[in-house]
Amino acid sequence: MTASPPLPVSTSDEEVPAVASARARAVARFLRNRGAVIGLVVLVFWCVVALLGPLVAPYDPTDTVGMARRPPSGEFWLGTDTLGRDVFSRVLVGSQVSLLLGLISVGLGAVPGVLMGLIAGYFGGWVDTIISRFVDAMLAFPSILLALVIIAALGPSLPNVMIAVGIGTIPLYARLTRGSVLGVKRLPYVEAARVLGNPPSRIMLRHVLANCYAPIVVLSTLQVGNAILVGSGLSFLGLGAQPPTPEWGLMSAEGRDVLRRAWWISTFPGIAILSVVVACNLVGDGLRSALDPRMRVDA
Amino acid sequence: MGRYIAGRLMQLVPVLFLISVIVFGVMHALPGDPAQLMLQGAEGGAPPERLEELREQMGLNDPLLVQYLRFAGNALVGDLGESIRFRTSVTNLILERFGYTLELALSGLVMAILIGLPLGMVAAVRQNSWVDTLAMSVAYAGASMPIFWFGLVMILLFSFNLGWLPPAGADGLQSLVLPALTLGFVSAGLISRLVRSSMIEVLGEDYIRTSRAKGLSERLVLWRHGLKNALIPVVTMIGLIFGGMLAGAVVTETVFSRPGVGRLVVAAILSKDYPLVQGCVLFLSVVYLVVNLAVDILYAWLDPRIRYAA
Numbered sequence A: 001m002t003a004s005p006p007l008p009v010s011t012s013d014e015e016v017p018a019v020a021s022a023r024a025r026a027v028a029r030f031l032r033n034r035g036a037v038i039g040l041v042v043l044v045f046w047c048v049v050a051l052l053g054p055l056v057a058p059y060d061p062t063d064t065v066g067m068a069r070r071p072p073s074g075e076f077w078l079g080t081d082t083l084g085r086d087v088f089s090r091v092l093v094g095s096q097v098s099l100l101l102g103l104i105s106v107g108l109g110a111v112p113g114v115l116m117g118l119i120a121g122y123f124g125g126w127v128d129t130i131i132s133r134f135v136d137a138m139l140a141f142p143s144i145l146l147a148l149v150i151i152a153a154l155g156p157s158l159p160n161v162m163i164a165v166g167i168g169t170i171p172l173y174a175r176l177t178r179g180s181v182l183g184v185k186r187l188p189y190v191e192a193a194r195v196l197g198n199p200p201s202r203i204m205l206r207h208v209l210a211n212c213y214a215p216i217v218v219l220s221t222l223q224v225g226n227a228i229l230v231g232s233g234l235s236f237l238g239l240g241a242q243p244p245t246p247e248w249g250l251m252s253a254e255g256r257d258v259l260r261r262a263w264w265i266s267t268f269p270g271i272a273i274l275s276v277v278v279a280c281n282l283v284g285d286g287l288r289s290a291l292d293p294r295m296r297v298d299a
Numbered sequence B: 001m002g003r004y005i006a007g008r009l010m011q012l013v014p015v016l017f018l019i020s021v022i023v024f025g026v027m028h029a030l031p032g033d034p035a036q037l038m039l040q041g042a043e044g045g046a047p048p049e050r051l052e053e054l055r056e057q058m059g060l061n062d063p064l065l066v067q068y069l070r071f072a073g074n075a076l077v078g079d080l081g082e083s084i085r086f087r088t089s090v091t092n093l094i095l096e097r098f099g100y101t102l103e104l105a106l107s108g109l110v111m112a113i114l115i116g117l118p119l120g121m122v123a124a125v126r127q128n129s130w131v132d133t134l135a136m137s138v139a140y141a142g143a144s145m146p147i148f149w150f151g152l153v154m155i156l157l158f159s160f161n162l163g164w165l166p167p168a169g170a171d172g173l174q175s176l177v178l179p180a181l182t183l184g185f186v187s188a189g190l191i192s193r194l195v196r197s198s199m200i201e202v203l204g205e206d207y208i209r210t211s212r213a214k215g216l217s218e219r220l221v222l223w224r225h226g227l228k229n230a231l232i233p234v235v236t237m238i239g240l241i242f243g244g245m246l247a248g249a250v251v252t253e254t255v256f257s258r259p260g261v262g263r264l265v266v267a268a269i270l271s272k273d274y275p276l277v278q279g280c281v282l283f284l285s286v287v288y289l290v291v292n293l294a295v296d297i298l299y300a301w302l303d304p305r306i307r308y309a310a
Helices: A017-032 A034-055 A087-123 A125-139 A143-154 A158-184 A188-195 A200-211 A213-236 A248-256 A263-291 B002-028 B034-039 B048-058 B064-076 B090-125 B130-143 B147-161 B174-203 B206-213 B218-255 B261-270 B274-302 B304-309
Strands: none
Touching (some): A017 A034, A017 A263, A034 A087, A034 A263, A087 A125, A087 A158, A087 A200, A087 A213, A125 A158, A125 B002, A143 A158, A143 A213, A143 B002, A143 B218, A143 B261, A143 B274, A158 A200, A188 A200, A200 A213, A213 A248, A213 B147, A248 A263, A248 B147, A263 B130, B002 B064, B002 B274, B034 B048, B090 B130, B090 B174, B090 B218, B147 B174, B147 B218, B174 B218, B206 B218, B261 B274
């Protein structure tokens, strides 16, 4: 399995040669990064599994298909859980839950955050002061505490975990976008767009945002992994997905009491989380060094 | 220095205000009535007149602003209200358990430094070798690992298979090792990456070349001149890492069945004990802010450039 098929698509629909070559150079830089390519392969694998979901799972993930707590065998590759469900099928179908959790949380954080950052950076003045103070205050205490309050108020469930995790990341996007906008908004082409009589909303979304997207994409990719990590942790605590959802954190929790007798119930879902999160981080770091060679990280 | 501390203290006021508004606002803007919850234990539901009486008693019929002012005023003097489930003071419930959480967070921090520092040092000194790759892979995995899973693996390995350490509880130093290791390992990744990059930068400085040129032993160069300077960025991150410890403690305490504020807040959420949730979150936020303030002051004391810039 190679990572080449999904990548050229992004360059093929570009008509402008200069842009295409800049993009091609970024793609080439990304592909030279061994870690990033490995991450992408793993991520594509999980996406395919999530899309096919029940089709590739040997058993129904919520059905009792055998004796409880059977160790891994030819029949049940990763064993069965306390209710006799197939752990392998549950891990495979669980990828749907985790990837959705990651993507929706990021959307719920990125969309309002980026808008706030755009508005603060573009308009400046008192609008900026209010938004920036608010962002600073939100950054001043750990987002997990905010997430806990939100879940306490809304009740434990998977959608509420997405909301809680997403809201906690709004200030990160707002601060990042604001910084980029400040750098872009004084460029001549933005001035030109303004002189031509474009409304501020159009300038912000079409002209300013188009030139700030790189760091936002990088942060979002890294945050997908982080959201899956935090979300599965909350599910492990009983504050997220509820039974019988095949959610990886919840599955780990379900095996905790029988850990000594049936280690496979808790450990395999955790390995799945680890692989997805490492993949997201590798791709995110790879994107960072590919999109902007100046901010290359040395780790 | 006094001026700097006073300035930083003043900056805390709006943050604390905002946190109290958010915590209070989120808990009160939503459906669910604490009075009703308190009476839920009674069979067959509560009679309406009893409910109304309790609402009046708890002050739930007052305007929201009055309720907030009462909440904030009481919180300022250390009164966080009464738990619905335990029927006792939230402040006492927290203080009874905070020692355990603090003990866990501090030993987790020590563990993170004990693991992260050598890992980052080795990676920096042997930059781009297989040692570097290995050390950074370990760091990467640590930062990408679900903390509950690592905890369960540690229990499997050191408690069930080897029988060295107890899998649960908070009974003496032995039972602290695995939770601290679990909590520390996750942050060790962050520390080692920081140490590595700042060490690489420091090792390229002129004074390192000078100390090598004047014939100091490599050990002295690395530990005396290298590490000391490479640690500055790490010190600034300690406050942030401590925040991660508090967050991690919520999960770690559950995995190892340890008493603590983290486990208390999870239990409070699951039993819809709103005053207790509110109190725990407010308390943990204040702890986090105070720690960060202390770190900032320490840093300003170590590096005079900071206090004049501020």
